[in-house]
Amino acid sequence: MKVLKLVFKNSLRHKLRTTLTIIGIAVAVVAFVLLQTVVTAWNAGVEASAADRLISRQAVSFIFPLPYAYKDKIESIPGVKLVSFANWFQGVYIDKNQFFARLAVDAETYFDVYPEFLLTKEELKTFKAERNSCVIGKDIAKKYNLKLGDVMTIEGDIYPGSWEFVVRGIYQPRDKTVDATQMLFHWTYLDEKMREDFPIRAGDVGWYILKISDPNNSAQISEQTDNLFKNSRAETKTETERAFQQSFVQSTSAIITSMNVLSFVIIGIIMLVLGNTMIMSARERTREYAVFKTLGFSGKHLVGLIMGESFLISAFGSLIGVVITYPLVQSFQDFIPKGFFPVFEIATITVLLAVLAALSIGIFASIFPIQKALRTTIVEGFRFVG
Amino acid sequence: MAVLISIQNVSKSYSRDSLKIPVLNNINLDVQEGEFLSLMGPSGSGKTTLLNLIAGIDKPSGGNILIANVDISKLGESALANWRANNVGFIFQFYNLIPVLTAFENVELPLLLTKLSKSERKKQVETALTLVELQDRMSHYPKQLSGGQEQRVAIARAIVTDPLILVADEPTGDLDRNSAEEVLTLMDRLNKEFKKTIIMVTHDPHAAEKATHKLHLDKGDLV
Numbered sequence: 141m142k143v144l145k146l147v148f149k150n151s152l153r154h155k156l157r158t159t160l161t162i163i164g165i166a167v168a169v170v171a172f173v174l175l176q177t178v179v180t181a182w183n184a185g186v187e188a189s190a191a192d193r194l195i196s197r198q199a200v201s202f203i204f205p206l207p208y209a210y211k212d213k214i215e216s217i218p219g220v221k222l223v224s225f226a227n228w229f230q231g232v233y234i235d236k237n238q239f240f241a242r243l244a245v246d247a248e249t250y251f252d253v254y255p256e257f258l259l260t261k262e263e264l265k266t267f268k269a270e271r272n273s274c275v276i277g278k279d280i281a282k283k284y285n286l287k288l289g290d291v292m293t294i295e296g297d298i299y300p301g302s303w304e305f306v307v308r309g310i311y312q313p314r315d316k317t318v319d320a321t322q323m324l325f326h327w328t329y330l331d332e333k334m335r336e337d338f339p340i341r342a343g344d345v346g347w348y349i350l351k352i353s354d355p356n357n358s359a360q361i362s363e364q365t366d367n368l369f370k371n372s373r374a375e376t377k378t379e380t381e382r383a384f385q386q387s388f389v390q391s392t393s394a395i396i397t398s399m400n401v402l403s404f405v406i407i408g409i410i411m412l413v414l415g416n417t418m419i420m421s422a423r424e425r426t427r428e429y430a431v432f433k434t435l436g437f438s439g440k441h442l443v444g445l446i447m448g449e450s451f452l453i454s455a456f457g458s459l460i461g462v463v464i465t466y467p468l469v470q471s472f473q474d475f476i477p478k479g480f481f482p483v484f485e486i487a488t489i490t491v492l493l494a495v496l497a498a499l500s501i502g503i504f505a506s507i508f509p510i511q512k513a514l515r516t517t518i519v520e521g522f523r524f525v526g
Numbered sequence: 527m528a529v530l531i532s533i534q535n536v537s538k539s540y541s542r543d544s545l546k547i548p549v550l551n552n553i554n555l556d557v558q559e560g561e562f563l564s565l566m567g568p569s570g571s572g573k574t575t576l577l578n579l580i581a582g583i584d585k586p587s588g589g590n591i592l593i594a595n596v597d598i599s600k601l602g603e604s605a606l607a608n609w610r611a612n613n614v615g616f617i618f619q620f621y622n623l624i625p626v627l628t629a630f631e632n633v634e635l636p637l638l639l640t641k642l643s644k645s646e647r648k649k650q651v652e653t654a655l656t657l658v659e660l661q662d663r664m665s666h667y668p669k670q671l672s673g674g675q676e677q678r679v680a681i682a683r684a685i686v687t688d689p690l691i692l693v694a695d696e697p698t699g700d701l702d703r704n705s706a707e708e709v710l711t712l713m714d715r716l717n718k719e720f721k722k723t724i725i726m727v728t729h730d731p732h733a734a735e736k737a738t739h740k741l742h743l744d745k746g747d748l749v
Contacts, residue, residue, distance in 0.1 A: 143638070149626040431622045434583055435636045435683075436611020438604060518583040522618075 143441065147448035150421070158453060161417045165457025165501075166464065168410035169494045173465045174472060175403040176490045179396055181481035186389055188317045188483070189381035191355035193253065196348040196365050197384070199375040205344035206374050208331075217364050219357045220350050224249035227327060227346035231294040231303065233284075240280055240321040242294065244330040244346075253351050256314040257322075263288070263309035271329045275309035277320035286310075292323070299330060301337070316485050350378070407497045415505040418450045422509030429513045430521025439514050446513060447506040454502030458495045465491070530691065530723050531557035531580060536589035536599075538575055538746075549575045551746040553589070562717040562724045564737035571743040573727045574695055580725055581693040582610045594690060611639045615684030617713075619696035621676040623668040623683075629655065630664040633682045640687070654682035658712060674705025681712055685722070692716065694726040698733050710736045 151158055180187075196214065198204035205227075215223045227244040247268050251259055259267070259275060267273050276286060286292065286307050294303045305325050313320040327345070335342040352361055362378035369376045379387075389396070422429075429442055466486065473484050516524070538550040549572045557563055557580075565573040578584035579591055582598045591599045593613065601609060623632045633654055637647045655661050658678035668676055677697060684692055694713065698706035714736050716722045726737060734740050742749045 146624075146627070153626055427622065428624055431618075431624070432635075433607065434581075434610065434616055436607045436639050438607055519578060 143444055144448065147445060147452055150425075150445065151449045151452050154421070157417060157420070161414055161453055162457040162460065164413045165410055165454055165498055166461035168406050169458050169461025169498055170465050170468055171406050172403045172494045172497065173461075173486060173490050174469055175399045175406075176493070177469055177484065177486050178481070179399050179403075180487055180490065181484045182392065182396055183389060184317060184319070184481070184483040186382055186385040188256070188319070189385050190256075191358075191380070191382070192352050193381040194350040194352060194358055194362055194365070194378055195381050195384035196350060196362075196376045196378040197346075199366070199377040202347070204374070205341075205346060206348065206376065208343045208345050210345070210348065210369065210374075210376070213368055214348055214350060214365055217361060217368070219353050219361050221353050222249055222252055222351040224253040224349045224351075225327065225345040225347065226250070226349065227330060227344070228298070229294075229296070229325075229330065230298050231296045233292060233294050233323075240277075240323060241319070242323045243325075244327040245324045247326045247328070250324065250349075251311075253349050256318045257311040258314055259309050259311045266308045270306065270308055271326050271332075272305055273308035274305035274323055274325040275311055276307055276323045278310055278312050279320040280323060281307075281310045299334070299341075301333065303333075317483060319483055348376075349381075407501065410498075411501045411505060414450065414454060414501055415508065417453070418446065418505050418509045419512075421449065422446055422513055426513075426516060426521050426524040429516070430518045430524070433518045433521070442513050443510050446510050447503060450506035450509075451499065451502040454498045454505070458498035461498070462491055462495060465494075528559050529556045530559040530561075530594060531555075531725075532590075532592040533557075533576075533580070534590045534592070536576075536579060536586045536591060538572070538579065538584070538587050549746050550579075550586075553746075553748055555741070555748065557723065557725065560717070560721045560723055562714070562736065562738045563726070564734040564740050565725065565727045565743060566729070566731075566734055566740060567743035570745075572746040573743045576743065577693050577695055577725060577727045580691070581614050581616065582606050611636060612687070613690040615687065615689040615692045617677070617680055617684050617692065617694035617697045619699040621668070621673075621680045621700075623676055623679055625668050628665050628667055629660060629671065629679045629682075632668070632679055633686050636683060636687045650686055651682075654686040655679070657685070658682045672705065673701050674708055677701060677705065677709050678712065681709070681716075685716065685720075689722075691723045691725065694724065696728055697726065698728070698730060706730075706733065 196206070198206055208225075211223055211225065214220060224246045226246070229242045229244050231242055233240075233242070251257055251264060263275070267275050274292060276292075280286065288307055288310065290307045292305045292307060294305070296303055311320070331342055334344070350361065350365070352358060358380050362380075365378040366376050432442060469486055473481070533553055533555040536550060536553045537548070539546050539548040541547070553576065565576060567573045575584065579586050580593070582601070586599050589599065590597050596609065598606060598609060624635070627635070630651055633651045634647055637650060642650070652661065652664070655664055658681050660675060660678050660682065663671060663675060668679070671679065692713075697713070698709055701709060710733055713724060713726070717724050717738070726733070728734050
């Protein structure tokens with residue numbers, strides 16, 4: 141019979157209480173992981189942004205376009221290696237609730253500016269050659285069972301009409317942080333149609349993407365870009381891609397902060413729950429601890445017994461939490477509108493943080509009962525009436 | 527017979543708030559090796575306190591307690607815990623068995639502090655449980671045993687390390703007449719056959735009859 145066995149037997153002494161505590165810890169782990177995963181997903185765009193990319197958009201608002209004619213001027217700025225551009229197309233594919241980003245892009249340069257979208261040479265060549273072609277992310281291809289050569293019909297809203305695109309490429313994300321749910325097609329195809337149907341909207345670009353030689357010069361290049369178009373009909377606001385992404389997230393920063401705080405509040409609550417369980421357990425065993433001391437067991441042994449039990453409960457709770465987290469987070473992803481979070485992955489660090497927090501709680505929750513057990517003399521312990 | 531326990535000018539008092547409550551007053555007592563001593567007296571006379579001091583689970587306010595020439599009143603907490611583990615077997619009124627452990631595991635508890643191997647521990651536990659005639663109840667939990675059986679398991683736990691002295695605080699106080707008789711017979715046997723030095727606190731004159739010597743305490747004084 142070893143102390144570990146006694147720890148295990150002690151933890152099962154009040155099965156209902158222990159089970160409820162374990163469930164509480166497991167739920168806390170799931171809640172923590174889920175909230176942190178949502179926060180991470182929310183910030184995914186920011187985290188995935190590259191340091192050597194600047195975004196230049198209309199100074200008044202992102203929704204106003206910039207002239208295509210700016211491209212050559214921006215390219216002439218020293219330090220700018222490459223300039224690409226894109227337009228937000230939106231539209232509806234099959235179901236308006238099935239959201240994913242649909243962009244009209246400069247086919248010649250876009251994949252050079254975004255090397256994290258991996259496309260085979262053949263696919264890129266075909267895409268560039270066919271004006272009504274499109275490239276889709278692998279997640280979109282999988283979700284809609286789309287293959288090369290398939291036709292995607294999109295009902296336009298910002299750009300009215302029925303738009304048909306032939307899938308000529310399926311890009312792979314370079315890593316898990318890259319959005320694999322985008323649909324990209326030729327800006328020239330869009331512009332052509334605009335020239336025919338809405339000439340006033342022709343030659344408009346949503347935003348420019350500047351690939352720069354040295355990220356350290358980003359502030360200088362941004363300033364130079366904006367100075368170029370000062371007092372024009374469409375002034376620009378140029379900033380790093382990270383700042384650009386952050387401006388989207390910023391509007392919801394209060395919610396994200398709340399979620400962050402909430403996830404840690406949950407950890408605090410479960411610490412109180414486990415602490416309460418351990419205090420009750422230790423109180424009930426005051427006489428037993430006196431017996432252990434009488435038999436010659438030292439304070440070290442009591443620390444092992446109490447902390448071991450607390451640690452065992454929290455370890456078991458966090459293990460169950462981790463096991464059920466993955467299917468539950470998957471269910472959550474299925475529940476929310478499709479494409480709401482292009483990158484929705486449980487980060488290993490989040491799971492580790494949750495487990496570490498749960499195990500730390502196991503240790504911290506035992507401190508008070510340990511102190512009490514150690515301070516209580518044998519005589520007081522035997523006189524104790526619970 | 528040699529003196530095993532020598533209590534010299536021992537006093538004990540407890541503090542409650544600012545009040546100092548004397549419990550034992552200048553006690554002097556020698557206990558011979560192999561003696562079976564019963565301490566009697568009314569409630570509050572200090573007999574349990576004296577037993578606790580002899581067993582090393584409490585410390586005197588003054589005086590010295592020498593057991594086998596070791597002054598335990600001078601030992602620190604850790605040394606005292608070691609001393610108890612090696613020299614004293616405890617029998618309590620309410621048995622104080624650990625409810626989640628079997629009879630075997632309860633008896634094995636004190637041996638976990640020794641360097642004995644698993645097989646050696648098993649042998650000693652079986653011997654102790656056989657001595658108290660509970661060899662067929664080894665895998666039973668305390669709640670599956672009668673009061674008398676629980677007390678016999680407690681006795682087995684007390685003797686399993688072959689201690690120098692056995693201390694018993696009202697060992698029959700919670701038992702029916704038959705069970706009490708069994709426990710007393712067992713203690714008598716431990717004293718006579720195994721030459722164990724036993725100090726027993728009891729209210730029961732019948733239990734005290736089993737002892738070789740009887741002492742009375744009243745208001746903290748030996749009378």
